[in-house]
Amino acid sequence: MKKITRRSFITVCGAAAAAMALTACGGAASSTVASSAAESTSSSAAAETAAGTLSGNVATGGSTSMKNVIAALTEGFAEVEPGVTVSYDPTGSGAGITGATDKTLDIGLSSRALKDDEKNDVDGTTVALDGIAIVVNKDSKVADLTVDQLKQMFTGEITNWKDVGGDDGEIVLVGREAGSGTRDGFESIVDVKDSCKYAQELTATGAVISAVEANPLAVGYASLSAVGDTVAMVTVEGVECSEDTVKDGSYKIQRPFVFVTNKSVTLSEQAQAFVDFATSKDAADLIRTAGAVPVNE
Template sequence: MKKVFAILLTLTMALSLLAGCGSSKKEEQPAETNDTKTEQPAEAAPAPLSGAVALNGSTSMEKVVGALGEQFMSDNSGVSVTYDATGSGAGIEAASNGSADIGLSSRALKDEEKADRLVGTTVALDGIAVIVNPANGVEDLTVEQIAKIFTGEITDWSELGGAAGTISCIGREAGSGTRDGFESITGTKDACKMDQELTSTGAVIEAVAGNPNAIGYASLSALKDTVKAVTVGGVVCSEETVLDGSYEIQRPFVFVTKDGVALSAQAQAFFDFATSSAANDLIRGAGAVPVA
């Protein structure tokens, strides 16, 4: 009986070992292949830009637009950027009638211009410096004093602590964005009494530089050491004070386009570049304040 039991035990163990060996075997899976994968065609590189970009408008934006245009043409050798300095009013009209790709305005668009489907995009901010001849002893003026000078209430420098001399007011022509900004901020719209109305910022600077009793206004981006910018309410006209709003006499530099009218590929690319942070150093180097 014991012998039979031993044989049965031996057979049971053998069967258990065989079952264990069988369960340890794994079915081999077929190797994955890439036969079913399809290669995606490589995207074609965009064609280089070519053609012209026509800009028209504000004379105050000359340095900013010049710097932006020069860099854009350097980066895109097939594109030419042209700039016709005609004043803000003419630039806005050029954007409206399609004679320019982008109009340039050194003031915000008016409601009636927006009603004509025009769109203004601020590219930079610009301080309007109040300038006098370097020989003038007056260093600071308030906005109220500036308004009284340009409307004829104050006529002599001695009334402001300077040497005696009849004040000569020099400004821009009607339609100028600089004039519009200056008059809007100082509250002198259609009330200024000027000895000279000149057609460019450079001409105003030159006239003030040549007249010891002159006062005028000019874009911060266009200032030269041939004139002196007075502080306004104790605040110097600078990038920092324009950006933080502490300098009161400031205005935007605006790109004007028409809603619903697509720009050419090269004009759109210039627009995108000029309004991006990539243009900030160029705008700053031209004396204006970047906003991107």
Template sequence: MKKFTCLGLSMVLALGLLAGCGGNDASTSEPAGSTPDAATSTTELSGSVATDGSTSMESVIGVLGEQFMADHPDVSVTYNPTGSGAGIEAVTNGSCDIGLASRALKDEEKEGGLTETIVALDGIAIIVNGENSVTDLSLEQIASIYTGEVTDWSEFGSEAGTIANIGRESGSGTRDGFESITGTEDACVLAQELNSTGAVIEAVRTTPGAIGYASLSAVEGQEGITVLTVGGVAPSEETVLDGTYAIQRPFVFATRTDEALSDAAQAFFDWATSEDANSLIESAGAVPVAGTDAASAA
């Protein structure tokens, strides 16, 4: 009887081991043409990606973060709209993964340990109050307005009225780009100095005689303002990419040169700067550069 019982148990264990091996084979089999990495890439990635900086990049970083989180449910992408200068400081001191700047990094910032990667290009649109009849200004005329040399709209063929210059705060990438292109660094005379793209647009919309500058991606479809042509060229994806629209700047990811990103942050960075993200960047109103000469130059 004991021999029979032992034999029976041995057969049960043997059958169980065989069943277990068969089950493991079934659970680890891959679909035809797939690889283990491809099958697990969307489920294994987890963590957070902290971005901080340019308010002009809100639409771009918004669509990129939303899509990445949809593709990777265990990853959180956050955005703190503090302005380009603050974003560069945040990535420098390690309080975010990726700094967002709507201007090129300065030599001292690169020498201080940051790497610049251009994600997109953006036109800086010149906008006036919707009641203004002016539709085109040259770079020289824009500069004469912002330095206070010309103070009345009648100088440009419109009805007489005091010009109200609206601009961004010190440290803004939009302001840096605008002033460097128009040659008005440290010379602008502003009626209002505001700390976000949306605030500039609203001020121009509600202030008679106002002129301002804002990201092209932010002004499209806005009512109560007029987007000017500059030297006869309208800001658009085509004119920004081919360089015929004069007032443009890069949208930049700033990262710490000697410090690796986390797996989640690196995956987001790689995807956002690839051609796979181009259509999303374009939908946000900016001009993607992945796969173009602009990306190679970066």
């Protein structure tokens, strides 16, 4: 038998140790690569399920005034979750609250704040504010009106501009057609529901603005976002109509647009996703384009 010297033993052990080290390093490298690949696959899967994978229906209904806002939000949401269908039944705010209460709707729509007794069964989430500007001809001397003066003007109790600080001349009342959300909002807030003495009832906000622009004796109302520099906005009780005054509540001719949900029901995944989208900063421009004031941006 060949004798093993101390030097050769050390050499063999060193070689073995090196081989073991290389094997261990190779194993660690393989493990790291495998782990990274797994994490990458997991991240990709999470990204794929983050959006665009929901399906089913979301039943909404209620306020007719929220028609344009709901249409804009539904269109925007469809780009994020194309598999979800959002339905809208324009039955009025009261019916929307009732639908959420009796669970026939996923989301009720109300263009007024909830009453105290209604809050026992449902929650309200404000998604937008409706600011309605009062517009007059740019040649008008009237710069400010009170809510009471507006009420008297639109019901025919005040018929001459001189009675509210303007020149002598018969007031020409310009409004929207029956069924218009803007008309419903204005008449509800000023308390002139179904009692206005309109000279003209027009089918579009732009038509109202054009009519007021063309007639120095005209007065009308329009969503804040639609008013340009062709007409003048009067202040109401000293407060101008702006996004800031609508948001802080100092401008009186405004109201909330509210999503109403049942307290005892957990929303479906798709309904919750729609609520989250509607109350996100991403929805602000959609709400503004629809003629309302966003509350989250």
